[in-house]
Amino acid sequence: MKAEIIAVGTELLLGQVVNTNATFLSEQLASLGIEVYYQTVVGDNPKRLEGLLKLAETRSDLIILCGGLGPTEDDLTKEVVAQHLGESLIQNTEGYKKLLAFFETTQRKMTENNLQQSQIIEGGIPLPNRTGLALGTYYQTEQHAYLLLPGPPSELKPMFVEQARPLLEEKFPSKEKLISKVLRFYGIGESRLVTELKDLIATQINPTIAPYAKPNEVTLRLTVKTKDVHAGNQALQALEEKIQARVGEYFYGYGDNYSLAQAVVDLLKEKGKTVTVAESLTAGAFQSALGDIPGVSTVFSGGFVTYSAETKAKMLGIEPELLEEYGTVSEECAKQMALQARKIVGSDYSVAFTGVAGPDELEGQPAGTVWIAISSEDEVTAKLYHFTKDRSAIRYSAVMQGFDLLRKQLLRKK
């Protein structure tokens, strides 16, 4: 089973958008045992798209097109593919209802163009769009299968995972399966992780180990190709044990989307504890990351953004004398922020951030200087960090470090 991915959009050819859809789809197809031999990007040009379709049919069984399902004149993927297949476009009733409902709820004006979004290729299977309006289509001939997906990753990903993937598994059952397991690490750089596991990475053929660096964390994807799911899982387990024995202290969880914030919220729930936060340079970023986790209200009820010395005094009741004596970027200030926030809110734990986001220095301290304090019923501790890169990276690093500190504190407590 050979597949190729065609992304349609002039914005890709102008370098305005990165083609992350091809990456996502390639990874998904690999896990289905479907081999991707080509990824292509073409502009919003009917003739060139038609040419690519003909070429793709000479070399691939499954042709996946993404982008160009929207409401504008540029969006022509559906029309070109339908014409190429000798089919018409038809309105899909469910999609049309959703379109009408959307414009009614949002009180926006629907235009003629929007009707394109709820059309599919006649004879194809409609793929509902849970996070948007443009329907996808799956269409199969004797020789080829065609999958049309929307361009925005926020629509393409759920549509692929929830609609297209089960369909492909049903239509093209694979004898060999790829089973993957993703291990997530915080506090160790990619090059150091790879060095620690060098011999394992070099000698492992099945399962394989693929390291991947994200800002402030590294993941390892272990992948086994197997006909026997049980044996495959055992091989992954054995490999993971070897890895954990070497770098387990940095490991915090499994899976592609498991965040450090989620790990902290899970631990708080497990232990029946609550947390509050006082943020200076991070200015709400830590609390916002908590707020992204569904059901966080059982462990987090609110906190403070005290960006200036004045609000640190006003909102947290920190003595102006303390701020004058030690400065706001100090161990003393961080600890007082944590203590006061915990006291006011009445939570089990608190985390406080104070430091210099940059680009300019503050109180004679360079950008990247950050104190993070954690307070619990037993103690209050603070640590000093020197983060690098730009303002945004410094703030993000501080937030991640705060989550890691709290996670370790929670793990120490029985």
Add this chain to the structure above:
Amino acid sequence: MKAEIIAVGTELLLGQVVNTNATFLSEQLASLGIEVYYQTVVGDNPKRLEGLLKLAETRSDLIILCGGLGPTEDDLTKEVVAQHLGESLIQNTEGYKKLLAFFETTQRKMTENNLQQSQIIEGGIPLPNRTGLALGTYYQTEQHAYLLLPGPPSELKPMFVEQARPLLEEKFPSKEKLISKVLRFYGIGESRLVTELKDLIATQINPTIAPYAKPNEVTLRLTVKTKDVHAGNQALQALEEKIQARVGEYFYGYGDNYSLAQAVVDLLKEKGKTVTVAESLTAGAFQSALGDIPGVSTVFSGGFVTYSAETKAKMLGIEPELLEEYGTVSEECAKQMALQARKIVGSDYSVAFTGVAGPDELEGQPAGTVWIAISSEDEVTAKLYHFTKDRSAIRYSAVMQGFDLLRKQLLRKK
């Protein structure tokens, strides 16, 4: 002048690496007035790469290959292209010296394979690699030009900018330059914007208008191809005036990276006003967006995250009776949050958010129901919104809407 980009690497086809090189090169080529019609990714497979080269020669003048110049067995781009062109690979003296020096300095053992890195295609121009070891090559025939670049973005980018770009400008002097201007809009969907400008978009050839939808905003890129920079800028100006006359009420700023938060901070600074914030469902996301703007401390000194009814009472002093009577997701609660936050912090303006982020409903109201209140010395107003999609999108939509409300309030005030 037509170009295409071929990225070579099985890791791209497995979805382990995102093809950011294609994006970078496309943007660079666009600014040189060179049109990119195709981007392709192919694996480390000589036959398929050779096939792609033949295809590329039928449709492009300039063929850029990236990746596959390294020392491993997989790295075969140079060999395949040389063979295709009927040329040999030869050692480049400068590159060889650099290779030797590197292994001496790092005291690592040089392998036979490493010698590949300092080879170039005979008859080609060597492109030194400032940040790595693998040399690039520029090779020109009567019909075509070939540019071979290394895969790691940290090597490709400086090599392109410092070596290849000047070479391309010299070999293919473009009489015409591309000048772009990006207009940013909030509060109007892509389809509606396009409908309002339908005739302009359809008839405009030079300058062109390219709409692009991002979450919660739309940008229009106006691009003119011109020999005369002054005349080009005038044409852009004239086109912009037509656009502003129709959809100017939704326009908020210029450029690829100008955020709505930045626009608000700029306005606050211009008017010498300050703001505070009280966030429930957004849980710090609005304040964190403010915190991302350098120098925000002159207009923002801090605010509140009151996620529960309890913290709304405790931190903002909202009467529990009000919350009981109207609920936390109510106009009254939003207004009280704004009023109290502004009073406590002593700022000129305040913004407050209360609503249902989901996935579950709250107080009988569905996910997406959000009240946003703005308070100033003159008045307090609140508006009800029904945002859609998932938790994360609902929170982000609320934040963007909050910025837009505050921006409009600031524009109304002299």
